[in-house]
Amino acid sequence: MHDNALHETILLVLGLLFAMLLLVMLSQKLRISYPIFLVLAGLGLSFVPGLPLIVINPDLIFLIFLPPLLYQAAWDTSWKDFWRWKRPIALLAFGLVFFTSTIVAYVSSSMIPGFTLALGFLLGGIISPPDAVAATSVLKGIKVPRRVTSILEGESLINDASSLIVFRFALAAVVSGTFSWHQATTTFLLVSGMGLAIGLVVGYGFYLIHTYLPTTPSINTVLTFLAPYVMYLLAEEFHFSGVLAVVSGGLLLSYHSHRIFDADTRLQTASVWTSVGFALNGLVFILIGLELPVAVQSLGNYSLRQAITYGLVISAIVIVIRMVWMFPAAFVPRWLFRSIRTQEASPGWQGPVIIGWAGMRGVVSLASALSVPLLLSNGQAFPQRNLILFITFVVILVTLVFQGLTLPAIIRLTGVADLEERMPTDEQEAGIRLRLRHVALAHLARHYEEDIRSNEMISALQHRMQAEAQRTGNLLEALDYDESKRRALQRYHQVLLDVLQVQREELMVLRREDVFEEEMLRHQEAQLDLDEAKISHMPH
Template sequence: MHNTFIVYIILVLVILFLVMLAQKIKVSYPILLVVAGLVISFIPGLPPIEIDPELIFVIFLPPLLYEAAWKTSWKELWKWRRVIASFAFLIVLLTSGVVAVASNWLIPGFTLALGFLLGGIISPPDAVSASSILQSVKVPKRLISIVEGESLLNDAASLIVFRFALVAMNKGTFAFGDAVLNFFVVIIMGILTGIVIALVFFAIHRYLPTTPHINIVLSFVAPYAMYIVAEEFHFSGVLAVVSGGLFLSVRSHLFLDHRSRIQGWNVWETISFVLNGLVFMLIGLELPVVIKDLGDVSLRTAIWYSAIISVLVIILRIACTFGASAFTVWVSRYITTADNRPGWRGPLILGWTGMRGVVSLAAALSIPVYLDNGSRFPERSLILFITFSVILVTLVLQGLTLPTVIRWVNYKDPLDTMPEEEQDAAVKKKMSQAALRVLKEQHADKLQSNSLLQSLQHRLEAEIDLLSAVPGTPGSETDSTHPEHFIPHYRQVYIELLNEQRQLLFKLNHKAEVDESIIRKYLSLLDIEEEKLFVQYDHAH
């Protein structure tokens, strides 16, 4: 146990270094972590690292899904619901079926049940790698929303297909009618389980005397409770976590105070980063162990199978995205759609974001070594090898070329009426104007005699002037007297003032009569103030 803990601490340090390197060379960090893990695994004398599937499913999966649900916009999810639903369910089912037929034809002795098992494993794209690339390249918001929304639901669909194929392998038969009925039961009851448990946590947060620390701990307990309870009743644990996470995230303003939101978000960002880093590194580290277990199948033959299936899933996803685009054009004649002319550029980018990752790894590793009758699970090692190969190929090939594809396509969303930076500045300006209006209209009597309120008025007016410097926002100008020309000096002087206040706090901290907790509080407030300054400065440029 002691040695294992040390290994994982070293892994975390290696991951941090590789992520910094990925930022330096401008490569998505999941790609570099997988490749580095593969290289490290071949170092002589390094003990083989075997991943416990329960470690991935029970420990890693619930918090990663929950964090993704909290980051997902319900507004955008609903706006693109038809596209996301078709990607999350129809494309997963189609991919699973095509992979089942192709692998049954390609691999001797590979049954359709094994094919559906493999198809269910490799059908869901991974959102972490796609999002990390899309956020580093200028791309319309709709694409990021669709990719993130799809990832929340396709994991559940693929794992349901995987579960039914596993049952068919154990029983030796597959009842299609029962499978369809169970499919909907697993989905509906999984969603309801997540919402019911979310209601319990909502009540705890809102009606009991919690603190920011208690709220954060509860937020970590929630996804595990949703997942474990749903799985205990053989419902979809993934959909339980996703639905429960969405339910709570939309209502977070009702039960979390500002400190809980700020501290909780920072903690979750860090934990999610570490968990994702560990999983992608473990993908590379595990591949040599899988190769050794191939048994009768030669490595060359396994690579050949993997290459064909990898190309198949890449082509199939692109074909499906273009098919979804064509269907949208047709169906828009009869119903209202968010965009009735999606074109070819957006679908091409979405089709190329089909990198596989965490869920495929977890599903493949969870295949039991033995069937219920005691015999060895057929072709388990080959399925693992193909899964690892598909993850590696799609991550490296599509991940490295996605920025190039995005730049080549040069996609402009026709629904984007205003750039995101201008929207951001416009919203902030309206907020300041609303606050200033309330101050002047409802508290005019206090404003005349209260110097603190007068100071607040001047500050709001200064914010409005600063945000008016952003081109495209209402009231922006270009003459030499406009605040835009004062911004660099304003920022420079303000930072000097903040630094001077920090130095004062450090000096005060040496005095015995001053409590350090107070010093730390004001240092944190200065950090927040400086961050606000940088955000405003970025808007104006």
């Protein structure tokens, strides 16, 4: 009997994974951001007759999904950008989370019969953190200033921790019936500080393993999957913030990745993490949609109409609070401190509008709502649990679908792409490559002059680098919008791709001849893949 249940669970997971992949492909065809499409599709699937009711264990979401997703986000975050925009990030991740939780607490407790202030804070802690994946997925392919994406990425790293801490205190207040601001503040500082410390200590331990032990790319890749779970579980074991532990440890290892990983490890780890992160995110978003029947069936004393009304009102409040918060948070520090005015460009009105509208809720809100216990310590049913779950679901649905679908249009209306202050990406890439070529050529000329004269291979290396530097220089010139040079560049790319295709076909011939070992042929094929990837990332 147990084996049958296990087989059914595995089949269900595989079925969901396959359905998720098909839906993502369809969302790309329809040009809709995949988190939004998956939630709507999950919602549609939940009405299919005969489909089993999927009840998620919240501990599984926190344990299986949260550590790797946070770790990947920390790994992908630029430490330089994170530190540069630390003030707006902190104002959003801490200030806005506490402000949202407080407003939601007072509004919900006065609007909903039988809803106490502690339950209001519990709901506020659940629905206050926006989802990182949803925002970055919607913004993918849309030109927005780096400042906007950096602040959104930084906020999403830390706001999960602050909202979960609010949630934890409110839960304790509901269960015990008492609440102390002094005790809550002290505990908050302890939980946050120790979470950060544990993450840094564990991260440094993994840094030593990567650096001093004889690892391989495969071992390093597996270690990167172990790290977030060790950080999270160790911090949670001592009742500290597992989220902040994963974030701090991930940022530490990410900052030192160029020292601890070789090229093969970086290539392998990046591709594996991209695939796993995509699969985990996709599953979570489709599960959000599939949870609707669970939320509806559990309403109990409230009619569906009442519950939807509460959910829509609180969704509107959450959206308005974020928009209202953005402008004082962006401009008041500039008015108060002259140093900020001189060191930072003005965000204008466009940046705050985009960041404000990108507050879509997702996985952490769902997991928090599901983790509310069914019973109090005295054995009584947890008050209003089912309504909290339903309101959370409505807030996720409204913010994700409504804000997510309208965000691209709002970005276009702001005209923010025209205000991009940075050097274009194409020009930056070409400029970096040219600088690296010049450094390499100068190093060869300074230290290997005799080798260049006597060793044909080293001489050929110098000639190749000179040719590459010349080619990159031509590319930079072509980016000055000279139409004839652009056409020449496009033709150059076409010829290069054609040559690579001929080489691939020759590899197939070599396979059939059975003269060379398969491993060697695959190695050459991987080299062709890298060459082609290099071309495909160049401007066309």
